[in-house]
Amino acid sequence: MRAIVRLAAWLYAIAIYGFIFLPVVVLVLFSLQATSFPIPPFTGPSLRWYQAVLSDARLTSALVNSLLVAVLSSLASVTLGFLSAWGFARFVLPGSAFLRGLITLPLTVSYLIIGMGLLVLFNWAGVPKSLVAAGIGHVVINLPLCFAIIYSQMGDHQINIERAARDLGAAEWKVLLMITVPVMAPAIFAGFFLSMTFSWDEFVISFLLTRFETTLPVEIWNLLRSGLNPKTNAVGSLVFAVSIVLVVFFELTLLRRKPA
Amino acid sequence: MSVSGSNSRALPWALVTPALAWTLLFFVLPFIAMGFSSLTAHEGGGFTSANYSQFFIDPSYWRAMVNSLEVTAIVTVISILLAYPFAWILAEMVPERWQRLALMLAVLPFWTSYVVRSYSWLLVLAQNGVINRALTGIGVIGEPLQLANTRLATVTGFVHFFVMLLTLTIFANLKQLSPSYRKAAADLGAGPVRTFLHVVLPLTLPGIMVGAFLTFVLCIGDYITPQILGGNNELVMPQLVMMQIGRRGDFPLASALSIILMAVVTIAYLACARWLKIERA
Numbered sequence: 001m002r003a004i005v006r007l008a009a010w011l012y013a014i015a016i017y018g019f020i021f022l023p024v025v026v027l028v029l030f031s032l033q034a035t036s037f038p039i040p041p042f043t044g045p046s047l048r049w050y051q052a053v054l055s056d057a058r059l060t061s062a063l064v065n066s067l068l069v070a071v072l073s074s075l076a077s078v079t080l081g082f083l084s085a086w087g088f089a090r091f092v093l094p095g096s097a098f099l100r101g102l103i104t105l106p107l108t109v110s111y112l113i114i115g116m117g118l119l120v121l122f123n124w125a126g127v128p129k130s131l132v133a134a135g136i137g138h139v140v141i142n143l144p145l146c147f148a149i150i151y152s153q154m155g156d157h158q159i160n161i162e163r164a165a166r167d168l169g170a171a172e173w174k175v176l177l178m179i180t181v182p183v184m185a186p187a188i189f190a191g192f193f194l195s196m197t198f199s200w201d202e203f204v205i206s207f208l209l210t211r212f213e214t215t216l217p218v219e220i221w222n223l224l225r226s227g228l229n230p231k232t233n234a235v236g237s238l239v240f241a242v243s244i245v246l247v248v249f250f251e252l253t254l255l256r257r258k259p260a
Numbered sequence: 261m262s263v264s265g266s267n268s269r270a271l272p273w274a275l276v277t278p279a280l281a282w283t284l285l286f287f288v289l290p291f292i293a294m295g296f297s298s299l300t301a302h303e304g305g306g307f308t309s310a311n312y313s314q315f316f317i318d319p320s321y322w323r324a325m326v327n328s329l330e331v332t333a334i335v336t337v338i339s340i341l342l343a344y345p346f347a348w349i350l351a352e353m354v355p356e357r358w359q360r361l362a363l364m365l366a367v368l369p370f371w372t373s374y375v376v377r378s379y380s381w382l383l384v385l386a387q388n389g390v391i392n393r394a395l396t397g398i399g400v401i402g403e404p405l406q407l408a409n410t411r412l413a414t415v416t417g418f419v420h421f422f423v424m425l426l427t428l429t430i431f432a433n434l435k436q437l438s439p440s441y442r443k444a445a446a447d448l449g450a451g452p453v454r455t456f457l458h459v460v461l462p463l464t465l466p467g468i469m470v471g472a473f474l475t476f477v478l479c480i481g482d483y484i485t486p487q488i489l490g491g492n493n494e495l496v497m498p499q500l501v502m503m504q505i506g507r508r509g510d511f512p513l514a515s516a517l518s519i520i521l522m523a524v525v526t527i528a529y530l531a532c533a534r535w536l537k538i539e540r541a
Binding site for chain 2: 006009010012013016017019020021022023024026027030037038039040041080081083084086087088090091093099102103105106108109110111112113114116117118119120121123124136137139140143144147172197201203204208216217220221224228232233235236239240243244246247251
């Protein structure tokens with residue numbers, strides 16, 4: 001009886017793994033298709049569609065745009081998030097709970113509605129659609145995340161280190177740069193990394209707020225209009241590969257240090 | 261906490277003001293703008309409540325909300341039912357040293373681009389895609405099934421995403437559970453089934469509710485999956501919102517529909533929060 005239950009459990013786990021990996025395997029496999037349709041039978045392997053992606057100026061410039069927006073918006077998010085987290089954690093401010101709630105509020109609203117709001121506002125204010133507009137939207141979604149992560153990691157023992165530095169005569173900016181930032185580095189890095197991945201993958205805000213120059217997810221979306229196409233598979237596989245590298249890097253650098 | 265130095269009053273505000281200003285300027289203000297916009301007429305301007313009444317009068321708009329709620333409910337229930345046993349197997353049956361790897365593998369496709377993930381399901385479900393080819397190949401069906409551009413496709417795409425998400429949250433929940441609870445139940449003579457039903461399940465229920473709420477919010481607000489996999493046969497609310505902007509440039513109606521969608525999410529949140537509190541008491 002026990003053996004049967006165990007067997008059923010393993011079969012179930014394998015079935016779920018199969019379900020989870022099915023679309024990814026199909027995506028990557030047919031990105032290597034030699035013919036023009038990413039459907040069975042498999043005719044590869046061939047790298048022609050990767051070549052097509054890398055020689056497509058629209059896709060490569062969208063990739064550069066995506067990286068630019070991701071890095072800059074994440075830097076802005078983590079800077080604003082860190083400064084406000086420090087302010088709220090170290091000083092008693094009137095209405096602190098309310099203001100903290102205000103900063104984290106965007107986390108509860110869907111990207112579509114945040115994008116819509118910015119679209120209506122920018123349209124009314126005469127701000128043209130651009131990568132900057134999309135970047136502003138990305139800071140709106142990532143700032144609360146950075147704030148929440150960093151704020152939750154500001155514990156009492158760090159206050160004591162800061163106090164020690166102040167007692168020894170360090171100016172406030174010196175405490176910030178030489179004590180708080182290094183001590184909070186893991187949380188700051190985690191906030192930055194998460195912001196990068198969310199910005200890198202964000203579609204609907206960029207879709208609403210950019211026009212000619214746009215980000216990679218929007219450009220991939222435009223590719224989808226041509227139906228099933230191995231080129232889409234290839235660019236999708238490349239994006240996947242980049243994310244995996246980032247995740248493994250994150251796992252090895254940040255999470256492994258924790259037990260030490 | 262008092263801080264030495266003459267700038268002790270100004271400094272804290274200098275730290276928190278940029279973040280607050282950003283939130284007010286690019287989150288609160290757009291919201292107010294959207295509220296105003298939703299109360300103006302698309303043609304000719306002027307205040308009107310027509311954008312809201314249109315939602316309640318026009319049955320196709322109403323239908324989109326019902327579709328959204330139905331799809332979200334189905335996705336939430338199926339995802340939890342699939343993810344819970346999976347997370348349990350990972351937490352209880354996989355040896356400790358392999359758990360991290362097993363979990364990382366289970367959420368690996370989480371890191372593909374969201375748009376690409378939906379597209380990948382299209383490859384699997386298309387008329388001449390993998391499933392139809394496989395089924396016709398082994399002779400189960402004569403004609404390919406219509407799998408893409410259906411509610412089934414939307415639900416499949418969503419469930420794929422949320423099974424990964426919920427596996428993560430439920431796994432974390434199960435690991436936080438102290439083993440002494442189960443030992444106590446076993447000592448008192450409860451079998452594994454009874455221990456699970458009366459001890460483990462109730463203790464992980466708050467975590468499941470949080471996961472369910474997260475699923476609800478992300479699912480009901482998503483445009484990508486229904487648009488790519490469901491197509492235009494059966495619209496959900498986000499598709500309806502995008503349609504007003506894309507085809508007709510009707511910002512007021514799109515604003516009104518967005519606010520209605522957000523109101524529904526808020527109601528769900530309030531209902532959920534109350535339920536959670538009762539659970540904890």
